[in-house]
């Protein structure tokens with residue numbers, strides 16, 4: 001891991017005196033919860049739910065709780081078998097598809113198809129037989145005569161050993177199912193131990209009832225006993241592999257999850273602190289388990305040394321997506337040292353925010369609707385926590401980091417009709433909508449933060465986000481049982497919505513640092529085109545990107561007609577399989593592949609951005625992607641009416657010997673026109689997951705494909721006859737069609753083959769120059785573009801004329817200075833001209 005400055009600062013700060021009270025939940029805060037629950041129905045509901053959520057653990061005896069925690073001597077596994085199947089019904093059960101309900105079916109996982117439970121042995125009995133004097137499972141002590149299928153208990157029965165797992169998996173020849181290894185993580189730890197601690201701690205903060213703190217204290221102290229013995233790098237598997245990726249560090253879970261686990265452990269400790277510091281019965285119980293625990297100070301030392309300080313000293317065990325580790329370390333120090341470290345903490349948080357908003361308000365991590373939303377979500381939680389503690393913090397951070405004002409606007413600007421995100425990088429599933437705003441987790445503290453942001457910035461956006469997050473109403477806001485003036489907040493939101501409307505107006509938008517732009521139809525929010533113009537990010541965080549520079553997207557009629565393939569298909573055995581690599585490759589995107597290779601990254605810039613009229617244009621350039629001299633795409637969106645539009649696309653490339661422009665659509669039935677095709681060998685090596693290649697030379701200047709769109713997810717009601725018609729006008733090119741592979745989602749094995757058009761040019765010289773000219777006509781019923789003609793002779797200035805219905809003609813010109821449009825009526829009279837030139 002590249003250690004960040006923030007991390008060093010956090011580690012360098014001195015440790016202050018010992019903790020004396022809860023930092024985030026002192027008595028005054030807990031009292032507010034009690035008062036709010038008395039005064040507001042929504043707050044009473046939060047309290048009631050917290051009590052119900054903790055009831056299961058409150059009922060358990062101290063000893064039962066203490067025995068929940070397990071030790072490190074069973075191999076933990078991130079998946080039962082990442083690309084596996086059910087041993088009973090043999091149907092695929094990849095990745096995280098095994099169902100685990102640790103309360104209904106302890107020590108079992110269930111097949112989602114046939115509902116069979118595994119393992120077939122009574123693992124709990126085997127586990128109990130192997131506990132040593134400290135209560136930790138030792139496989140050498142365990143009674144192996146218990147390892148049989150309890151449904152077939154006769155040794156002569158052929159199923160006697162079927163489905164039996166001794167902790168290291170059920171084995172059939174080469175196959176191994178880590179039922180217990182995965183159960184320990186998702187069942188025993190997450191559902192029974194961590195959930196118990198979290199729910200008990202929350203119940204204490206909203207009720208002030210020490211019984212909850214006591215039970216949480218039993219769990220937390222027991223976790224602390226064993227915590228330093230957990231080391232995922234040497235004890236755990238990811239994709240069936242030990243030391244995956246050179247050794248994924250971590251504690252119970254691998255590091256990416258451990259950061260959040262630690263956050264919850266540390267936060268729970270702070271929540272219950274005031275409730276356990278004078279709890280003599282807790283000391284009494286724990287002394288019975290270990291005579292050294294003769295005072296609360298010894299328990300405090302156990303928890304702080306084995307969890308909090310251990311984490312501060314081993315930050316690589318919580319390495320995760322930015323800024324999860326930094327947040328956890330800051331939180332840990334705060335809980336140990338506040339308020340002595342107030343100044344240090346401000347500078348630590350300033351550093352976290354600076355990096356978290358560096359790229360158009362985001363961290364720069366790709367995966368637009370997934371990983372790219374992590375930093376904003378995390379920042380919100382951090383700011384929500386700390387602005388409570390330090391009321392001057394938010395104005396201070398906003399002044400020092402003006403881009404923080406863009407952070408929550410990014411996923412508003414990028415949301416198309418509040419239905420789709422233009423997914424760049426590892427995000428989303430093929431052609432799927434995303435109906436939830438991903439950059440915030442809407443909960444009480446976050447609502448309260450939105451109120452603070454609105455007051456400091458005077459930007460109505462935050463009130464609109466709160467309104468949307470709450471389902472388009474003010475009732476119940478801010479859902480924060482610790483809020484100081486909840487009724488005042490709800491009234492503020494209501495007032496802002498009546499003044500500014502429920503949602504910001506959407507217009508074309510260009511995120512020049514993130515390097516993605518959306519051209520939006522001026523009157524139809526569902527009509528939009530986007531261009532992603534980088535591949536490898538130029539910022540610090542180079543993760544989750546695809547080799548996708550100049551990738552084009554398009555929405556019309558409620559559907560995504562040029563979808564990104566989405567999150568890599570890791571469910572076929574990890575990130576190194578051909579399936580997982582494919583979604584990242586250049587050929588899997590609607591862009592130009594040069595010499596069959598993936599793009600190389602490098603500087604990229606938007607060289608023309610002209611929007612707001614009936615003709616809107618973006619041009620971007622990045623020749624280093626192909627290590628050539630020209631790689632420039634010019635996209636013009638031309639409106640034809642209150643909903644209709646078409647796209648005029650000129651893609652210039654120079655360098656290399658072979659240029660292939662790919663355009664894959666969504667689920668569709670293709671009809672090819674203007675060319676006769678015959679089967680062809682594949683254009684690429686087998687790592688490019690394409691098939692059914694056909695090729696031919698166009699008879700005239702134009703050829704193309706009309707895709708009749710299949711609305712597989714039933715998004716458009718009533719159904720409509722939607723098409724996307726691609727017409728190509730490129731000179732000296734070969735026409736190809738093929739099918740590109742994809743999969744329903746990153747956890748599904750349902751495969752699809754998506755129709756694809758390829759325009760290919762070749763030369764022997766090695767410095768091929770191409771000008772790809774295309775038109776995209778998304779339409780319902782009849783094509784909008786009745787006739788298409790190319791008027792220029794030499795590619796330097798591309799001139800195209802198209803005829804629309806009613807005899808209207810558009811003359812388009814794309815040259816070095818930009819794009820112009822002249823629209824004439826049937827009589828030849830100019831209706832308007834538009835020009836998008838300059839930068």
Ligand SMILES: [Zn+2]
Nearest residue numbers: 086089111114
């Ligand atoms: Zn099954």
Ligand SMILES: [Zn+2]
Nearest residue numbers: 425546548564
């Ligand atoms: Zn992609």
